[in-house]
Amino acid sequence: MKNEFPCDKCGLCCKNLNKSELYSDLHDGSGICRYFDDETNLCRIYDHRPLKCNILASYDFFKDKYSLDEYIRLNVKECKKLKGEL
Numbered sequence: 001m002k003n004e005f006p007c008d009k010c011g012l013c014c015k016n017l018n019k020s021e022l023y024s025d026l027h028d029g030s031g032i033c034r035y036f037d038d039e040t041n042l043c044r045i046y047d048h049r050p051l052k053c054n055i056l057a058s059y060d061f062f063k064d065k066y067s068l069d070e071y072i073r074l075n076v077k078e079c080k081k082l083k084g085e086l
């Protein structure tokens with residue numbers, strides 16, 4: 001398995017949690033995660049972040065459905081959507 005996801009740390013996924021019910025426990029309705037540090041643009045609990053925030057570690061749940069390359073491609077597509085590139 002590749003050990004890196006091509007993340008540029010834009011922080012947009014952590015600021016748009018209201019796009020998915022899965023992350024409703026991490027924000028108060030604003031869509032911005034309670035653990036997001038807007039000074040550093042990083043996660044304050046990165047080493048202990050929930051599994052659902054760890055794209056590569058979550059692949060286990062999708063491995064019967066997608067190849068790893070396809071799974072990464074689909075996730076990169078979601079990043080691009082958040083950036084307004086698609």
Ligand code: SF4
Pocket residue numbers: 006007008009010011012013014078079082
């Ligand atoms: S939206 Fe994608 S590129 Fe931006 S921080 Fe999240 S995972 Fe990384």
Ligand code: SF4
Pocket residue numbers: 013014017026033034035036037042043044045046049050053
């Ligand atoms: S816990 Fe960290 S990685 Fe997960 S959404 Fe919040 S800030 Fe982002």
